[in-house]
Amino acid sequence: MHSFWIIFKQAFWTKAKTKSFIITTLVVCAAFFLLANLPKILDAFQGSDEKPVLYIVDESGELAPRLQQQLELMESDLQTKPTDKSESELKDGIAAETIDAYVVLEQGEQLAARYVSKSANEMEGGSDLESAIQSLQTVLTAENLNLDATQVGQLFEPAVFEREAVSESSKSQEELSQARGLVYILIMLIYMSVIYYPNMIAMEVATEKSSRVMEILISSVSPVKHMFAKIAGIGTLGILQMLMFGLSGYMAIKTAGTSMTEGVFSVFGFSEVKISTFLFAVLFFLLGYFLYAVLAALLGSLVSRTEDVQQLMLPMMFLIIVASFIAFSGISVPEAKFVTVASFIPFFTPLVMFLRVGMLDIPLWEPLLSIALMLLTIGLLGWFGARVYRGGVLMYGSSQSLKDIRKAITLGNKK
Template structure:
């Protein structure tokens, strides 16, 4: 057991101290702060101009500008409509020189007409708030013409009461689905990264030890099977540590943004009303998915003698992960689909797809437990086969780029 912990520590510390691991961790953590504070950075480069949201209004009547200001305020728009004494030629020159963001010309003849002018199609958010305010102005003006009161206008445009109800026992309400969707999406993405990144790291590590002949020294003092599982555990602990760093960095990045998002992030991503069991299942499927693919990766990594050959031999495993991610991400929109249910019991898809169903649906407890049992059996079978392949594979040298070498590795391991 002492040798197991030595290899475990070596696998953990060796990768944790590499420049690539440190750089990846720092860059990803820094990107969280960059994205969270992107609006503040953009405002900084804009020079904090007070005219950034000023909309100059050409209004010959002088009566339409106050109404536009009122409607913009009603939709909580940052755009400030200001009457201007400049001519249209001067306004166009101001836009070309960058001193004016946009202007609008309002006229009223047969009806309200507006012409919105910016330097590019993206100017001032493409004028979505302004267009909405102008449409509201048209409604108000038309109501005045036909003599409708404000109460009658409000009654005319009041929305109908519309409720959704699902009769399926496993269905959640639309509100509950919206709360869960963000969290499930984030956690599926984390599980996807874990099962595609860390097992690949194991395969590269095993192949590197073989190519440098370090493997021959290691297996002379410790069994290949113990060596394999110690590496899997060491890299797995490294993965958990890195995910905790990312999660902590993301939390403090949002807190540092100083916006309303910082206070409402739990509601945005569905953390506020989600069950503790969902987080437990997320961690459990993270571990099971990692071990499932890690055993497979160690098996494949033991078959190659050069690190250059690892990616080619890992392609089948990568395809399994990619297919699982496609099913999971498409299933977010329709978690009760038959193909999603079937895929949730296939061990190589279950870490992503069954967790999707756990997060999005109120399914009986026996369903995720059955999926977990299938995965545990598969990990056991893969572990048994993987140990035999690994025992012989670490002793194989020369070109090896075919899955047919598994049989050769098993025979070599059994004869060892």
């Protein structure tokens, strides 16, 4: 057991001290704080707290006050000001950057509005302006039809529309909206983890073989113990890095001091999420990691050059991509049959079953069954991987085919 912990610490600290790992961790953590404080940074670069003014050109003199009234009823922050300037003067002001934009109001058979700014992509308070103009058009039309305020209100009264699910596993639309963002983020984390860390294991094994360090290691410790020590060491490093990302993201949002804090937590469902969802996220992260880590160690033991690792990793990458495709497709239809079936396939379970757990109220036996199937698969793959690993670490030369698995098993049995 002493040799296991030596290799465990060696795998952990070797990767933890690399520049790529340190830089990646710092950059991602810094990115969270940058994104959380982005509104403050943008305001600082603007250098002024004054909001741009939208000038209103209205020859009739009646539409501008009514448009401003509609904006006030909407509680819009858009600053407007009627003007007597000609359009040529306003355009000169836009070119000189003394004026941001203006809107021209004209009333014919229906209200027409023309927005003018320096760039077609720029429209300060665009949605508020469009809504206010549409509301004004409704009021003007109602006046032409001699409708009173009560009749106008009845005409545009929205219909009562509710969603009711017959399935017992389905959640309400509000619950789905809260869960969808959280599930999406956690699926992304699991997806990136099962790609990044198992690939790190395969590269580590191939590097040790290419430098002939492997020959020294297996003379003092069994290849099987070496494999599982590598998996455990890099897995611990991965968990630590994910905790750092999660903590830095949480602290960045909490300390941002902007209105986005509550919005982020409510939109992505963090405010009312169940503890069981986080527990399942951690569990499926660990199971997914160990499943693909054993497979990566198996494949990494077959090559003696780091250049060949990516080619042999393609089958594993294909499985992860298919699993992610099913999971992301199932976010909108979590009760679909293909999602249910895929959730019990061990290589798809970490992503797809977690999707169902987060989005649906499924019976407890379903995730427990999928976890049992994953544990069984990990056990079988670990047993098979150990046999391949035992012989694979002794194989040298070009290796670019899965057919070398049989050769590795034969060589391992002779050892």
